[in-house]
Amino acid sequence: MRTRSHSVSPANAPQAKDTWWAVAVPDLLRRLGTDDPVAGLTPEAATQRLDTRHTTTGADTGAFAVVRAVLRQFSSPITLILLVAAVISFIVADAVDGFIVILIVLASGLLGFWQEHRAGNAVRELMSRVATTAIVRRDGRDSEVPVASIVPGDIVVLSAGSLIPADARLLDADSLLVDESSLTGETFPVEKNADADVAADAALSGRLNAVFQGSHVVSGTARALVVHTGTQTEFGRLSAQLTGRTGPTQFQRGMTKFGTLLLRLMIVLTVFIFVVNWVLGREVLEALMFAVALAIGLTPQMLPAITSVSLATGARKMARRKVIVKRLDAIEDLGSVSVLCTDKTGTVTIGSAGLDLAADPSGRSDEAVGRLAVLNAGLQTGFANPLDQAVLAQATVPPSARAVGELPYDFSRKRLSVLVDGVDDDGSAADATAGTARGPLLVCKGAFDKVLDTCATVRIDGRDEPLDAHRSELDERFRALSGEGYRVLGLATRRADAAEPGEHRMTADDEHGLTLRGLLCFHDPIKADVQQDIAALRDSGVRVKVITGDNRYAAGHVARELRLDDDTVLTGPEIDRMSDDELSAAVTDTDVYAEVEPAHKARIVRTLRLNLDRGDQRSGGEHGVAYLGDGINDAPALHAADVGISVDTAHPVARDAASVVLLDKSLGVVNDGVRLGRETFANTLKYVRVTTSASFGNMISMAVASIFLPFLPLLPRQVLVLNFLTDLPSMAIASDRVDDELVRRPGQWNIAAIRNFMLVFGLLSAAFDIITFVVLMQVFHTDDVTFRSAWFLESTITELIVLFSMRSARPLFRTRPGRGLVVLSVIVGVFTLWVPYSPLAGVLGLDAVSGMLMAAVIVISLAYLACNELLKRRFIEALQRG
Numbered sequence: 001m002r003t004r005s006h007s008v009s010p011a012n013a014p015q016a017k018d019t020w021w022a023v024a025v026p027d028l029l030r031r032l033g034t035d036d037p038v039a040g041l042t043p044e045a046a047t048q049r050l051d052t053r054h055t056t057t058g059a060d061t062g063a064f065a066v067v068r069a070v071l072r073q074f075s076s077p078i079t080l081i082l083l084v085a086a087v088i089s090f091i092v093a094d095a096v097d098g099f100i101v102i103l104i105v106l107a108s109g110l111l112g113f114w115q116e117h118r119a120g121n122a123v124r125e126l127m128s129r130v131a132t133t134a135i136v137r138r139d140g141r142d143s144e145v146p147v148a149s150i151v152p153g154d155i156v157v158l159s160a161g162s163l164i165p166a167d168a169r170l171l172d173a174d175s176l177l178v179d180e181s182s183l184t185g186e187t188f189p190v191e192k193n194a195d196a197d198v199a200a201d202a203a204l205s206g207r208l209n210a211v212f213q214g215s216h217v218v219s220g221t222a223r224a225l226v227v228h229t230g231t232q233t234e235f236g237r238l239s240a241q242l243t244g245r246t247g248p249t250q251f252q253r254g255m256t257k258f259g260t261l262l263l264r265l266m267i268v269l270t271v272f273i274f275v276v277n278w279v280l281g282r283e284v285l286e287a288l289m290f291a292v293a294l295a296i297g298l299t300p301q302m303l304p305a306i307t308s309v310s311l312a313t314g315a316r317k318m319a320r321r322k323v324i325v326k327r328l329d330a331i332e333d334l335g336s337v338s339v340l341c342t343d344k345t346g347t348v349t350i351g352s353a354g355l356d357l358a359a360d361p362s363g364r365s366d367e368a369v370g371r372l373a374v375l376n377a378g379l380q381t382g383f384a385n386p387l388d389q390a391v392l393a394q395a396t397v398p399p400s401a402r403a404v405g406e407l408p409y410d411f412s413r414k415r416l417s418v419l420v421d422g423v424d425d426d427g428s429a430a431d432a433t434a435g436t437a438r439g440p441l442l443v444c445k446g447a448f449d450k451v452l453d454t455c456a457t458v459r460i461d462g463r464d465e466p467l468d469a470h471r472s473e474l475d476e477r478f479r480a481l482s483g484e485g486y487r488v489l490g491l492a493t494r495r496a497d498a499a500e501p502g503e504h505r506m507t508a509d510d511e512h513g514l515t516l517r518g519l520l521c522f523h524d525p526i527k528a529d530v531q532q533d534i535a536a537l538r539d540s541g542v543r544v545k546v547i548t549g550d551n552r553y554a555a556g557h558v559a560r561e562l563r564l565d566d567d568t569v570l571t572g573p574e575i576d577r578m579s580d581d582e583l584s585a586a587v588t589d590t591d592v593y594a595e596v597e598p599a600h601k602a603r604i605v606r607t608l609r610l611n612l613d614r615g616d617q618r619s620g621g622e623h624g625v626a627y628l629g630d631g632i633n634d635a636p637a638l639h640a641a642d643v644g645i646s647v648d649t650a651h652p653v654a655r656d657a658a659s660v661v662l663l664d665k666s667l668g669v670v671n672d673g674v675r676l677g678r679e680t681f682a683n684t685l686k687y688v689r690v691t692t693s694a695s696f697g698n699m700i701s702m703a704v705a706s707i708f709l710p711f712l713p714l715l716p717r718q719v720l721v722l723n724f725l726t727d728l729p730s731m732a733i734a735s736d737r738v739d740d741e742l743v744r745r746p747g748q749w750n751i752a753a754i755r756n757f758m759l760v761f762g763l764l765s766a767a768f769d770i771i772t773f774v775v776l777m778q779v780f781h782t783d784d785v786t787f788r789s790a791w792f793l794e795s796t797i798t799e800l801i802v803l804f805s806m807r808s809a810r811p812l813f814r815t816r817p818g819r820g821l822v823v824l825s826v827i828v829g830v831f832t833l834w835v836p837y838s839p840l841a842g843v844l845g846l847d848a849v850s851g852m853l854m855a856a857v858i859v860i861s862l863a864y865l866a867c868n869e870l871l872k873r874r875f876i877e878a879l880q881r882g
Helices: 025-032 043-052 063-072 077-092 095-128 234-245 250-279 284-298 303-320 329-335 367-379 386-392 448-452 467-483 530-539 552-562 572-576 580-587 598-619 632-640 652-657 667-708 716-735 751-779 784-806 819-837 840-844 851-881
Strands: 133-138 141-146 155-158 167-179 216-228 323-325 337-342 354-359 402-407 415-421 441-447 455-460 463-466 487-495 514-523 543-547 569-571 592-594 624-628 643-647 660-662
Touching (some): 025 167, 250 284, 250 751, 303 667, 303 716, 323 667, 337 598, 354 367, 367 386, 367 441, 448 487, 463 467, 467 487, 467 514, 530 552, 530 667, 569 572, 580 598, 598 632, 624 667, 660 667, 716 819, 819 840
Parallel strands (some): 337 543, 543 592, 569 592
Antiparallel strands (some): 133 141, 167 216, 354 514, 402 415, 415 441
16 A cells, blocks of 8 residues: 655654745655645544644643643642641651541542543533634545644645645645735735745745745635644744733732732741640641641632633533633633624624615616626635625626636725626627627726725716716715615726736736726615614623724714714724824724724724723723624734634634634624623632631631640641531532622622621631630530530531622522532531541541530521621622722
8 A cells, every 4th residue: 555654753844943935845745754745644644643743733632631630739839738747647646637638638639630621621622613624635635624633744725715724835826815914914915926936044924935824815726735833833933922921811810819818818827826836835747737737728729620610611601602712711801891892794784795786876777787796706716705795696707707817805905806808898798709809807896985096987878987077976975875874885997908918917006097887785784683782781881882894874874773872983094093092082982983994903902902901900990802703804803802702604814813702693692701701700709708708717716726725626637628528519609600780790809808808707707716616615615526526517517608698799598509509518518417426527536516515506607697697788888888
């Protein structure tokens, strides 16, 4: 059997700094191990390379990733200290303590790993639903494969609209124009040539025989040999640099502040408790174990797992509501959104434009204008668009028509020209007997004002008259049609010189001296439910802004239908004339933007973000800007936004730039995503408040008890078991119900409020712990074992109670907890009541308590619940007053 490929080692494959674009193609094929550039790699060879080389995603997979994930659960300094203390305990003290400590640490770590692993699997499954794909030739057949499975040595097949999946050397190319603006900043597409001789020191923009990941094909076709993928590409290296400079998200900043607060408290209290117990003459190891166990009690060990589970749960909920997140922290960002910028087509409109009228310049229906539009739309080789599809739904290109030149559409010219041979001036098939005396017909279609810029004359009743004489009349007709909601394009023609060669390499200079032939009027109706969706977003504290390439009159019509503020419509040319400060002032109150180019969209989004950041610095809040778009021209704005949102049917360039992908392009779906993002944030914050207030109270009471009691109030093993048991119900917080008022505005990490919450409710918890101490010592005169048993029960029960009380700002019985939270709490509660009477009691150093003592514990717990509810109401009222 003939083998078309062999394995490639890192030694003979091109390296990151290799000037591979200057290497001859046969040499490059040999170095990459691709023996047959026509058939490509075999599937088996591609699979083998995928296992041994960097993939396009750079994903960390396999057994080593699992091992690293497990070890990460035990990498915190506090856990390592506890494990060392446990080992010392095995050697010089009580082996039971050491065994229980290790068992609890292992159980907590494995539980955290299991939760994070499940979360990761859920996200990978969701990501597979919106994976970017490319066409690759393997075994002589073209097939669509995920970009992540492309390897060096593959042959990729490119056509108009293709997202280039890797850095690759062109093998052949036909009229290939590539947009490299994401890499070079160059606005205009670059013409590529497989035979170009490129120097080794050529800049990226000068490597005309190569294509690069992150760019896309504007027009033409090509085959290319993949050289680098993933982090080894130019785009990958640039992304890595940008990632290193990217600031943390709102959620990450909050977690850092919260962690710093806990660390300070933990150090102070741990050192204090250890020193006190050592001064009181207790065993140094026992005092160390006790202090470290208390430190673990204050540390929300399950917070990483809770965060991962909350985000993964949110991702699954979003998927059920047709929202796919490509990275988990996008959920946090989505929840913080207070401004949503959106394109018009397919979002606020149904996204299916119909050609309502093909008219001459006087506004009368004209079949010739329709035929000319069909030539332009049907013979162009650039990316498909809904307007061309609407034109081609009316008729087909005549067989005699042949494109001999093309100037593709770009977002600066906003027009597309095709040079057509074999047709008459009215777009019909040319008479074969007419000979070749006439040159080809240039047909230009695009934005009305941009087409007018190319025209010298206008055809009125069969005669070509000077454009200037009719300019005001044409402008008025354009404004009137646009004001009725039509998308109006212009169409113009010019007969090229017959002496010009048959294959014409066109430039923008060819678009001159044209004759305006007519207007094309498209209508894309507003969605029936879009007004309700915008109102729902407004109720969620999200302001909607529409950004469109349409003219200001059509945009104003849409604004009126959507009941947006149409008093001010800001256009692209007006934005160009504004300074940054002027634009900053203008975007605050402007909801509709028209006649914008991709760079305008990105600038608007960046300015809105800057305005919100300034407001956040003054208010201490956190707000973000989302952008929703599905076209190539939306990619810069998608990158600029806090949250880029696209749809599964979007152009690959837009889908790749987005961090959230909708399975249904609807503002209602966006609102669902925003609310779910806020629910996820609220549940994470809920865990933080509940666990830190209860744990801080326990540390205070432990510190007091260790001073005044002649024995440790709880053994280290008991502290760890208590912490583990009370953390179990907290795992269900990730899927807990969230009160409506918490999703009406973006959530925020208010560290001062968390600190005050922890102090106020921690001190209340400590007060009831001290009351319990007094009752146990002065009323029941308990010994050390009974004291620990009763307090173990009281601590567990009160922490379960406070979990239900503090999960909501509402009164306890006016909010309904999630089923998982109830079930786990009942299980832990029953287990806690059973432990002192079980065989585990001796191992844990516990003993059965009397009925009277149990009744006292329950009464104290209920009194604590009543006081907690009363204090909660007062605290919330004070917080609302500011």
